[in-house]
Amino acid sequence: KAGVTQTPRYLIKTRGQQVTLSCSPISGHRSVSWYQQTPGQGLQFLFEYFSETQRNKGNFPGRFSGRQFSNSRSEMNVSTLELGDSALYLCASSLAAREASYEQYFGPGTRLTVT
Amino acid sequence: QKEVEQNSGPLSVPEGAIASLNCTYSDRGSQSFFWYRQYSGKSPELIMSIYSNGDKEDGRFTAQLNKASQYVSLLIRDSQPSDSATYLCAVNDYGGATNKLIFGTGTLLAVQP
Numbered sequence: 001k002a003g004v005t006q007t008p009r010y011l012i013k014t015r016g017q018q019v020t021l022s023c024s025p026i027s028g029h030r031s032v033s034w035y036q037q038t039p040g041q042g043l044q045f046l047f048e049y050f051s052e053t054q055r056n057k058g059n060f061p062g063r064f065s066g067r068q069f070s071n072s073r074s075e076m077n078v079s080t081l082e083l084g085d086s087a088l089y090l091c092a093s094s095l096a097a098r099e100a101s102y103e104q105y106f107g108p109g110t111r112l113t114v115t
Numbered sequence: 116q117k118e119v120e121q122n123s124g125p126l127s128v129p130e131g132a133i134a135s136l137n138c139t140y141s142d143r144g145s146q147s148f149f150w151y152r153q154y155s156g157k158s159p160e161l162i163m164s165i166y167s168n169g170d171k172e173d174g175r176f177t178a179q180l181n182k183a184s185q186y187v188s189l190l191i192r193d194s195q196p197s198d199s200a201t202y203l204c205a206v207n208d209y210g211g212a213t214n215k216l217i218f219g220t221g222t223l224l225a226v227q228p
Contacts, residue, residue: 045208045215050214055214090158090159092216102147104149106151106159106160108157108158
């Protein structure tokens with residue numbers, strides 16, 4: 001079974017621009033979560049989507065948004081980029097809402113550099 | 116604010132030894148616990164999940180959970196240089212219908228040949 005895929009793998013943007021990242025979960029997985037990883041803050045939860053609905057959102061500004069499509073693929077968008085948005089953005093998928101199926105599997109990530 | 120605490124290390128062990136990694140968490144109601152391994156420049160890889168008190172073994176890995184003391188540990192037997200990585204402890208912030216993991220900052224493990 002194919003794993004979680006993310007595109008693009010690397011991005012370089014300038015301050016003020018906006019960016020869209022894409023994630024395709026493992027086949028059959030309905031939950032997609034997004035995380036930001038930086039050396040200073042570690043792994044921080046951004047948001048989770050399940051059946052096209054955002055179920056939870058982390059403590060990030062409104063510049064960070066996302067959506068999920070009917071095929072469970074997800075996108076996240078960051079508008080008005082700031083230097084501090086430079087990070088590894090990770091997508092994780094999991095099977096469903098039962099406790100034992102909360103195991104999350106990460107994609108390879110998108111490395112975003114804001115200059 | 117729910118927290119997960121880990122010693123950042125580095126934890127240095129000789130090849131063939133047992134590596135012991137520890138994690139504590141603040142929310143007594145937490146139910147699901149995970150260990151991820153992350154090699155430098157790569158994404159986290161799930162290696163163990165544990166939901167009940169006690170031990171869970173998978174090959175050279177053993178996860179231990181003690182909900183009363185609010186700690187989770189990971190033992191790696193017969194450590195190999197290829198085990199050198201950062202190990203992340205994660206707790207599921209399960210409050211109703213959510214799938215949010217709270218991560219510790221990770222422990223860097225170095226296995227010396």
